[in-house]
Amino acid sequence: MxxxxxxxxxxxxxxxxxxxxxxxxxxxxxxxxxxxxxxxxxxxxxxxxxxxxxxxxxxxxxxxxxxxxxxxxxxxxxxxxxxxxxxxxxxxxxxxxxVLWEELTEVTHEESTLSVSYVAFLAVATMLAACGVMLDNAILIVGAMAVGPEFGPLAGISTALVQRAPRLAGRSLWALLAGFALAMTVTAGFSWLLDALGLFRDEMVTADRPNTGFIWHPDWMSFVVALLAGVAGTLSLTSAKSGALIGVAISVTTVPAAANAAVAFSYADYAQTWGSAVQLLANLAGIVLAGTLTLLAQKALWRLAHARTPPRP
The missing domain is CATH 3.30.70 (Alpha-Beta Plaits)
Incomplete structure (x- = not known):
């Protein structure tokens, strides 16, 4: 109630x-x-x-x-x-x-703001993922995925498209693009610093990484997983089951892909940079597409349900 x-x-x-x-x-x-x-x-x-x-x-x-x-x-x-x-x-x-559309719009509006805390969480998650890819440590990658706050702007874009709210769409898109740009810039600087301290080395980038090499090798399965994660994440928001968002966060490689792109760029490995960028864009596009289609389906189903229910006399 x-x-x-x-x-x-x-x-x-x-x-x-x-x-x-x-x-x-x-x-x-x-x-x-x-x-x-x-x-x-x-x-x-x-x-x-x-x-x-x-x-x-x-x-x-x-x-x-x-x-x-x-x-x-x-x-x-x-x-x-x-x-x-x-x-x-x-x-x-x-x-x-x-689906409480007013509540959903308000929640996504709050989570789609380019705030200091949002950028800080995204930057920390990306730096953590950078450590994971350089050490080929899957546990660090999973931790970075859970910390990343990027689902808020992605949900904001989907909600804005369905609700035809251009201001929310612009705000969410700005938070997403500017947030990742800032986080990746900070991570590139972080990589240079750790390289100067001898903690990161060039051979770590080019080494065979069986646990994390998939991050810069995008394929259609990456897009399929992003679609499924977008559906699950949207359902978790609309049904107030926020616990499912953790599962969504650790199923897509948005933050790890951004981290690998930043690290590879700092070492002038442009093949990895490009592959990671494609992985990132595929995941972002898949989540937005799935979220939008899920909201459209929910909206249509609820209109049908209420159309069959007459008002009280």
């Missing part, structure tokens, strides 16, 4: 109450006249089944409540109520399959 807290101008309260009552899956309606002070208005509280949450929030936004008042939604951990059970039974679909 979702709990909605609405601040409503007094002259719009009846309209909002009618909207809540007319939404299948909504219950626990309470009205506190004049309780809100900033902005001024009535406080309307209600619970709604997660699978009906996006529909109700969309209707409230069409009433202009996000401009004239406020809409706040939060997950309900426990609700012991026969009314809640009935509301969830009446709502179409399953709550775990529901």
């Amino acid at each position: 979702l709990h909605l807290r609405l601040i409503v101008p007094a002259d719009r309260t009846d309209e909002v109450i009618a909207t809540v009552r007319g939404t299948v899956g909504a219950t626990h309606l309470a009205v506190l006249p004049g309780a809100a002070r900033e902005p001024a208005g009535d406080l309307v509280l209600c619970d709604v089944a997660r699978e009906a949450g996006d529909q109700l929030i969309g209707r409230l936004r069409r009433l202009g409540l996000d401009e004239s008042g406020a809409i706040t939604a939060e997950e309900v951990g426990l609700s012991l109520s026969r009314h809640a059970d009935r509301a969830e039974a009446e709502a179409p679909g399953e709550g775990s399959d529901a």
Whole structure:
């Protein structure tokens, strides 16, 4: 269940109450006249089944409540109520399959910002992966994959394409490209420093690396894995199962490919640089394509489910 807290101008309260009552899956309606002070208005509280949450929030936004008042939604951990059970039974679909588009847009917007922490995480992950490729250490590669935060901008691009949000698309694309450019530049400098200290050597780049050589040898399987990871990552975001993102992170070679490209470039091994760059682009493109198609499919399925559910009389 979702709990909605609405601040409503007094002259719009009846309209909002009618909207809540007319939404299948909504219950626990309470009205506190004049309780809100900033902005001024009535406080309307209600619970709604997660699978009906996006529909109700969309209707409230069409009433202009996000401009004239406020809409706040939060997950309900426990609700012991026969009314809640009935509301969830009446709502179409399953709550775990529901997509809250407003929440998804907000989450991807926050995770698609070119912030200091985002660049720091990406740079550290890329440097860690550089150590992994030079030492041919698969454990370091897996660790670097888990640290990398690049799925946020990738999900932001997919969401922006489906929702037709050009500002989110531009913001996400900028965070992705600028973030990787900065991380790879820092990693190249990191490689030169460790070379000067005698920790990295030229022969490490050209050595036979059975555990990590795949990073700069892209093939169609790399693209297939990226597609599957994009589907899994998108489903984990829309179903609020964030734990699956770890599996997504360690299944694609975005950060290791960026690291290998930076290290190889610093040693003037342009064949490896090119192969790693192709691997990176293939993974990024596969994730965005799969994420976009997954969101489009979810959107179509939910429209079909709600189209078959008549509003309450």
